[in-house]
Amino acid sequence: MRFFQRSDEQQLHLAPGNGGPASSDPLQQSRADGERLLAAGDEALRRALGSGNSEAFLRASKQSGGE
Amino acid sequence: MAKHPVPGSAAVALPKLCGADIELGNFIVGLDQARGTGYQASRALLAEISGLPLRPYGYYDSGYNGYGYYSRGYTAHSYGGTGHGGNGRGEKGSYGYGLTTLSTTHAEEDARGTGTCGSSSLPAYNPQDVSRRFLASNGGCAYIDLDHVELCLPEVLSAFDHMAAWHSMLRIMRTALTAANETQPAGRRIQVLVNNSDGRGNSYGSHLNFLIGRRTFDNLFYRKAHHLQFLASFQVSGILLTGQGKVGAENGRPSTPYQISQRADFCATLQGLQTTYDRPIINSRDEHLCGRARFDDPAAPARLHVIFFDSALAHGSALFRVGPMQLILTLIELGLVNSRLILDDPLEALIAYSHDPTLQARAGLISGERLTALELQSAYLEEVQRYAAQGVFEGIVPRAGEIIALWQDTVEKLAAGNWRAAAPRLDWMMKLMAIERTLDERPELGWDSPEIKVIDHLYSSLDADGLYWAYEASGFAEQLVTPERIDHFTSNPPSDTRAWTRTMLLRRAGPDRVVSVDWDVMTFKLRGRYNWPVHRTLDLANPLAATEAEMQSIFARNENFEDLIDALDAHLTRGVPPVKTRLAN
Numbered sequence: 001m002r003f004f005q006r007s008d009e010q011q012l013h014l015a016p017g018n019g020g021p022a023s024s025d026p027l028q029q030s031r032a033d034g035e036r037l038l039a040a041g042d043e044a045l046r047r048a049l050g051s052g053n054s055e056a057f058l059r060a061s062k063q064s065g066g067e
Numbered sequence: 068m069a070k071h072p073v074p075g076s077a078a079v080a081l082p083k084l085c086g087a088d089i090e091l092g093n094f095i096v097g098l099d100q101a102r103g104t105g106y107q108a109s110r111a112l113l114a115e116i117s118g119l120p121l122r123p124y125g126y127y128d129s130g131y132n133g134y135g136y137y138s139r140g141y142t143a144h145s146y147g148g149t150g151h152g153g154n155g156r157g158e159k160g161s162y163g164y165g166l167t168t169l170s171t172t173h174a175e176e177d178a179r180g181t182g183t184c185g186s187s188s189l190p191a192y193n194p195q196d197v198s199r200r201f202l203a204s205n206g207g208c209a210y211i212d213l214d215h216v217e218l219c220l221p222e223v224l225s226a227f228d229h230m231a232a233w234h235s236m237l238r239i240m241r242t243a244l245t246a247a248n249e250t251q252p253a254g255r256r257i258q259v260l261v262n263n264s265d266g267r268g269n270s271y272g273s274h275l276n277f278l279i280g281r282r283t284f285d286n287l288f289y290r291k292a293h294h295l296q297f298l299a300s301f302q303v304s305g306i307l308l309t310g311q312g313k314v315g316a317e318n319g320r321p322s323t324p325y326q327i328s329q330r331a332d333f334c335a336t337l338q339g340l341q342t343t344y345d346r347p348i349i350n351s352r353d354e355h356l357c358g359r360a361r362f363d364d365p366a367a368p369a370r371l372h373v374i375f376f377d378s379a380l381a382h383g384s385a386l387f388r389v390g391p392m393q394l395i396l397t398l399i400e401l402g403l404v405n406s407r408l409i410l411d412d413p414l415e416a417l418i419a420y421s422h423d424p425t426l427q428a429r430a431g432l433i434s435g436e437r438l439t440a441l442e443l444q445s446a447y448l449e450e451v452q453r454y455a456a457q458g459v460f461e462g463i464v465p466r467a468g469e470i471i472a473l474w475q476d477t478v479e480k481l482a483a484g485n486w487r488a489a490a491p492r493l494d495w496m497m498k499l500m501a502i503e504r505t506l507d508e509r510p511e512l513g514w515d516s517p518e519i520k521v522i523d524h525l526y527s528s529l530d531a532d533g534l535y536w537a538y539e540a541s542g543f544a545e546q547l548v549t550p551e552r553i554d555h556f557t558s559n560p561p562s563d564t565r566a567w568t569r570t571m572l573l574r575r576a577g578p579d580r581v582v583s584v585d586w587d588v589m590t591f592k593l594r595g596r597y598n599w600p601v602h603r604t605l606d607l608a609n610p611l612a613a614t615e616a617e618m619q620s621i622f623a624r625n626e627n628f629e630d631l632i633d634a635l636d637a638h639l640t641r642g643v644p645p646v647k648t649r650l651a652n
Contacts, residue, residue: 002503003325003424007486034487038500040541044534045505048525051532054517057096058266061258061524062103064214066090066271067195067342067374 080400080463081368083393084278084564084610085229086222086586089378090215090271091240091529092260095251105214108257110198111250112216115243116209118200119573119581201584203573204558206566207236208584213343215271216240216259221556221566222586222610225465226390228561231548233385235556237261241529259529261378263329266520268317270333272342273378275388276356278610282365283400288338288351293406294399295338299348300410300432301395302375303417304443306331308387308477310421311377312495314502314514314523323422324514325502327495329377331421337413342374348413350374356586358608368610371396380527380535382547383477383492390470394451397463403454408446409433416440424499426481445478473547491545494535498526501534568613568635571622572605575631586610593629603632606639613639 008031093108199210206221218236223229240259247257264270286294310327320332330346339347352372361367373392379385398404409432410416416430420440429437438446451471454460460467473492480489490496502522505512512518526534538544560570565587572589573581582590587608595601607613621638625631 002506003499004486004490004503006425007484010484031487034490034543037491037538037541037543038504041501041534041537041543042504042508044532044537045501045508045522048522048532048534049505049509049518054521057521057524058517059099060094060096060104061092061260061265062267063092063094063265063269063271064103064105065269065343066213066215067274 078401079280079366080397081278081280082224082462082611083396083464084222084224085226085389085393086276087220087229087233087274088217088276089219089233089236089273090212090217090263092262092265092271092524092527093214093216093257095255095257097255103214108259109211109214109216111247111257112240112243112259113198113200113209113211115246116200116202116239118202118209119576119578120200120583121578121581201569201573202239203570204239205232205235205556206560206570206573207232209240213271221560221570222564223561223566224563226386226393226470227466227548228552228556229389230382230385231552232556232561233379234548234553237529238553238557244529260524261380261527261529261533262311262524263377264313264317264333266313266315266317266523270318270330270346272330272374273376274342274350275373275376275392277371277373277392277396279369279371279396280365280400281355281362281367281369283396284353284369284371285365287349287371287399288353291404293409294404295349296409296413296433297404297406298395298399299337299413300408300416300443301391301447302348302373303410303413303420304440304447305376305387305391306417306421307426307440307444307481308391308474308493309376309379309384310493310495311379311384311527312424312498312523314520316422320418321422325424325499326421327424328417328421330375331417334375334414334417346374348375348417357610358587358606377494378527379494380544381492381494381497382545383473384494386470386473386547387477390464390467391447391451391474393464394455394460394467394470395447397460398450398454401459403450403459405450407432407434408443408450410443424495441478441481445482448474448478491538491543494526497535497538497544498523501526501538562615565607565610565613567615568607568618571618572635575622575628580628591628591632593632603636605632605635 093105093112095104095108098104098107194214195212197211199208201208208219210217218240220229220232220236223232244257244259251257263273287298288295306328311329313326313329314324316323316326316332318332326332333346334348335345336347338349338351339345340351341347342350342352350372353369354372355367355369357368357370376388377384379388411431411433419428419430422428426439426441429439431437448471452475455467455471464470477489477492486496490500502519505519505522509518522534525532528534535544539546560566569584569589572591573584576591580591580593582592582602584590587610588604588606590602590604593601593603618635618638621634622631625634
């Protein structure tokens with residue numbers, strides 16, 4: 001299970017009707033807002049994955065030690 | 068030096084001025100070298116950042132008939148800079164690690180392919196301080212440290228200004244990156260990552276610097292072990308708010324798919340002087356960067372060099388690196404240390420906390436109680452709130468109330484399990500969301516897939532492919548300072564510290580007059596009697612002084628540069644009373 005999925009389920013468990021303090025409506029609204037904004041970053045994710053050879057990128061990213 | 072007494076207490080605290088020296092990951096995609104490409108990348112990048120001095124101090128100066136060494140007087144070198152690692156009392160250097168800038172010439176010529184420098188009389192090459200240059204735009208500086216470009220922020224008082232100044236330095240760096248990439252041959256591209264680990268066992272630091280009293284420094288490292296432990300336990304639990312997040316583990320630590328901190332795997336001791344191996348949670352480097360050392364004066368200024376935290380892009384994480392530290396250091400300075408919050412084994416706790424993004428991991432306190440990182444942070448927050456109500460932070464930590472409110476709000480969101488509300492404020496959560504979205508969309512990938520590690524790295528890419536910037540542009544990443552404030556610091560210094568005078572002097576002097584610059588001292592080349600060159604050195608020992616309010620009229624009255632130096636010198640050396648800071652709380 002994903003980390004955020006676990007958090008979501010915990011939130012639902014806490015929602016009214018399940019004995020918890022949170023209200024599910026604002027929660028769902030907040031989640032929908034966040035989803036919309038996050039989706040705007042999906043194109044950047046696809047570009048990152050589609051931009052080339054991941055293994056070559058990781059090889060190139062080798063750094064010398066620093067402080 | 069401004070000091071603020073606490074009602075009902077004999078203790079005094081200094082305003083928690085802060086700075087930073089932050090290394091970046093830099094490499095060239097398309098250039099295969101077994102040892103990596105940091106050397107070439109860092110030099111190509113730095114060549115695109117303008118700053119002063121143009122040449123290293125002591126460089127043979129044909130323009131003045133070779134009198135570059137004439138009248139060197141009171142300079143950074145004459146302080147006896149010891150370079151990195153120097154810690155022996157009585158042998159400390161000035162701020163700039165000795166300013167061994169012969170390497171400036173080597174580096175710049177390497178970058179340009181000219182390579183003609185060489186005088187055996189010049190200082191030895193120092194791979195940890197190459198081409199240091201101070202920026203006339205905002206008073207910060209940039210140089211190369213072990214093949215990493217390193218950005219140093221100008222000194223500020225406010226954590227909010229610190230975060231804005233940090234993002235402004237990133238903007239400056241991004242402009243340099245764009246220019247440097249235009250010089251690369253086809254098929255090569257310089258990449259800059261604002262992170263702290265290459266995922267292959269190499270780490271580089273994102274250091275903070277805080278003004279504390281000499282007595283406070285001595286208490287931490289020589290007199291009061293519980294002060295050190297109190298600070299270490301705070302920092303360890305603080306990764307919850309400051310971590311950038313990282314895929315996997317390194318440095319021989321147990322494997323984990325994802326962890327909160329980039330640096331945790333590299334911490335090996337509770338405290339120590341070293342910064343490149345067996346890194347300590349609390350670094351004991353003792354370079355005050357405030358003029359001549361006064362080790363016997365408990366009220367003298369000292370600097371705490373904090374190497375523990377990750378680089379941050381999210382405004383919340385960037386703010387939480389600094390603001391809560393200012394508050395906790397104030398408590399320590401005033402002796403308001405609650406020993407019940409001390410972890411039994413901070414190093415063990417650090418790995419346990421970092422390797423558990425579910426936030427369920429517990430670690431033992433010396434009391435025997437076992438707390439999660441969130442519970443321990445909440446306990447520290449309560450301590451701070453209790454003293455804030457007594458006015459303890461007034462005049463010491465600007466906007467303390469706002470810092471505390473954000474801290475509380477974040478802790479409450481996490482305690483409620485409301486990760487989606489906290490994520491726009493915290494790097495490790497934003498990065499985790501990005502990775503989990505990728506895993507959902509590409510079910511054939513797993514945590515150990517190279518593509519996922521690429522996402523990890525590209526979250527912090529400075530270039531347009533950086534995921535953080537995508538979330539900022541979409542409005543998902545929470546903004547705690549305005550773009551205008553960030554823009555302000557790309558071309559203006561902080562007005563409330565000595566950085567203002569440093570910047571104005573760099574602008575007024577111009578490249579021909581600047582001989583050497585360090586945080587607490589500047590040396591200029593002027594024409595003396597019969598046009599003989601003379602060097603004049605200006606002491607900027609007090610980081611809280613030489614502010615715009617204090618110095619603006621002197622600058623306005625003296626158009627001639629020689630007159631200006633005379634006037635500033637007279638003002639700074641006549642024993643002016645400590646500057647009262649004007650802090651809005």
